[in-house]
Amino acid sequence: MKRHRIALALVLAGMIVQPCAADQGRGLAAACASCHRTDGHDTVIPSIAGLDESRIVHLMLAYRSADQGSQIMHVVAGALSPEEIAAVAHYVAGHPSGTRQP
Amino acid sequence: MKTLTRRGLAGLAGASCLPAARAATRPAAPRVVVIGGGAGGATVARYLAMNDKPLDVTLVEPKQRYTTCFFSNLYLAGLRSFESLTRGYDALADRYGIQVVHDHAAAIDPAAKTVRLGGGASLPYDRLVVAPGIAFRDGAIAGYDDAAMQIMPHAWMAGPQTLLLRSQLEAMPDGGVFVIAAPADPFRCPPGPYERASLVAAYFRQHKPRSKIQILDAKDTFFEQELFQDGWNRHYPGMIEWLPNQFIGTIESVDVKDRSIRTADQTFKADVINLIPPQLAAGLARQAGLADETGWCPVDPATYESTLHRDIHLVGDAVSVGIMPKSAYVANSQAKACAFAIASALIGSEPVRPFLYNTCYTFLAPDDAVSDAISFRIASGKTEIAEILMSKLDQSPAERAAAVREANGWYDAFTRDIFG
Numbered sequence: 001m002k003r004h005r006i007a008l009a010l011v012l013a014g015m016i017v018q019p020c021a022a023d024q025g026r027g028l029a030a031a032c033a034s035c036h037r038t039d040g041h042d043t044v045i046p047s048i049a050g051l052d053e054s055r056i057v058h059l060m061l062a063y064r065s066a067d068q069g070s071q072i073m074h075v076v077a078g079a080l081s082p083e084e085i086a087a088v089a090h091y092v093a094g095h096p097s098g099t100r101q102p
Numbered sequence: 103m104k105t106l107t108r109r110g111l112a113g114l115a116g117a118s119c120l121p122a123a124r125a126a127t128r129p130a131a132p133r134v135v136v137i138g139g140g141a142g143g144a145t146v147a148r149y150l151a152m153n154d155k156p157l158d159v160t161l162v163e164p165k166q167r168y169t170t171c172f173f174s175n176l177y178l179a180g181l182r183s184f185e186s187l188t189r190g191y192d193a194l195a196d197r198y199g200i201q202v203v204h205d206h207a208a209a210i211d212p213a214a215k216t217v218r219l220g221g222g223a224s225l226p227y228d229r230l231v232v233a234p235g236i237a238f239r240d241g242a243i244a245g246y247d248d249a250a251m252q253i254m255p256h257a258w259m260a261g262p263q264t265l266l267l268r269s270q271l272e273a274m275p276d277g278g279v280f281v282i283a284a285p286a287d288p289f290r291c292p293p294g295p296y297e298r299a300s301l302v303a304a305y306f307r308q309h310k311p312r313s314k315i316q317i318l319d320a321k322d323t324f325f326e327q328e329l330f331q332d333g334w335n336r337h338y339p340g341m342i343e344w345l346p347n348q349f350i351g352t353i354e355s356v357d358v359k360d361r362s363i364r365t366a367d368q369t370f371k372a373d374v375i376n377l378i379p380p381q382l383a384a385g386l387a388r389q390a391g392l393a394d395e396t397g398w399c400p401v402d403p404a405t406y407e408s409t410l411h412r413d414i415h416l417v418g419d420a421v422s423v424g425i426m427p428k429s430a431y432v433a434n435s436q437a438k439a440c441a442f443a444i445a446s447a448l449i450g451s452e453p454v455r456p457f458l459y460n461t462c463y464t465f466l467a468p469d470d471a472v473s474d475a476i477s478f479r480i481a482s483g484k485t486e487i488a489e490i491l492m493s494k495l496d497q498s499p500a501e502r503a504a505a506v507r508e509a510n511g512w513y514d515a516f517t518r519d520i521f522g
Binding site for chain 2 (some may be wrong): 020023024026027030031033034035036039042043044045071072074075076078079080084
């Protein structure tokens with residue numbers, strides 16, 4: 001079901017998604033850890049470990065299109081393709097706090 | 103002196119025992135040696151060690167504890183303790199199985215693929231990562247030698263120099279003059295000299311309000327100039343004077359006894375002088391033939407392998423990659439691209455598209471921070487800027503205060519990403 005919601009979100013955003021390999025998600029998610037803790041502890045900047053997959057996709061697409069909000073996340077999201085956003089979201093959602101990351 | 107901080111490794115008798123000890127436990131693991139335990143090197147080591155298939159990772163770093171240059175201006179202003187800027191290597195050794203060798207790398211033999219340590223031992227490698235940071239250009243400023251650095255600190259490699267500059271600022275009388283000499287591009291941390299002026303001004307405003315700050319700049323413009331000058335006018339009117347190269351000329355010499363700096367036709371005297379000299383890649387990289395005529399190290403923009411020596415990679419401030427700024431964040435970003443490329447080459451993991459990015463949080467005042475965000479792309483073998491955004495001049499005080507809190511949170515997460 002969750003998969004369908006993500007696909008729907010991306011279709012609504014006018015994008016067609018070919019999920020990319022798991023290693024791409026792991027590799028790109030490594031970039032998140034430069035600012036976000038991955039152990040469940042927020043530091044003003046929220047920890048992203050184990051966040052819901054579809055929520056990550058929605059947020060990233062919002063950052064990508066928005067003029068408002070975090071300029072840092074706008075630039076990050078703008079540098080990722082829809083396929084890469086889906087891969088990062090899948091990886092991050094599958095690694096709750098306490099698991100070895102990335 | 104050499105010590106190993108990897109727990110459970112009994113062979114403390116000397117580095118010459120290490121290859122045998124490793125062979126007994128993990129015979130097939132390819133060997134990666136990483137020289138330099140800063141933002142670039144420690145990140146490479148950690149991301150290599152997190153692979154599913156084993157890699158034998160050794161990190162060579164002389165210091166027992168590392169002091170981050172980023173956020174050290176907050177210490178200079180009395181806003182952060184020195185201890186809060188230091189990180190150790192125990193997590194990398196204990197949790198990630200990295201062999202941390204506290205010694206300095208004396209020489210690299212690219213043909214034999216070995217690193218000779220100061221203590222005499224030789225470490226063989228399949229891939230080597232060199233993350234040595236910067237050095238200062240010898241003779242660029244007459245009279246600025248090791249002894250002069252103890253009188254006019256650079257404080258551009260964090261540690262004792264940072265403590266020295268803070269003690270001089272504390273001892274300076276109210277009404278004194280503090281001079282910062284800022285170098286020409288490229289140099290470590292483009293907003294750094296101007297953030298330093300801002301935060302020292304915050305300290306002066308509170309404790310020595312009649313004091314002045316002069317920035318003697320080797321450039322005619324600088325990074326985030328409008329944001330800085332707006333902040334100086336709002337927070338410290340009349341306190342900071344920025345003197346561009348076109349007005350003062352290039353610094354030629356220093357006079358330690360006189361506490362002065364000379365350009366071709368002007369002399370600047372000060373109570374405290376922070377001289378940030380012209381820079382180039384650290385000596386080890388140059389001695390190993392990894393730097394070109396610019397003094398910096400050319401690399402492949404995707405794998406960070408040297409274009410001058412095979413199987414040696416470089417990351418961080420020592421490398422020259424298009425217009426990427428020399429920041430700890432960029433070093434950490436390059437380090438991940440490098441670690442994934444090495445894992446792909448040595449243990450066959452799937453290649454990962456490099457994601458190269460920079461963010462810097464910069465303090466204009468204790469309650470006023472700005473940030474920049476830059477994404478990079480590789481096109482036709484060159485690294486170029488894909489998108490850049492900076493804080494706007496018309497942000498509210500609440501937004502700037504929120505950026506201060508975010509910056510402190512970032513420091514916590516970022517240093518964990520580097521040191522575990």
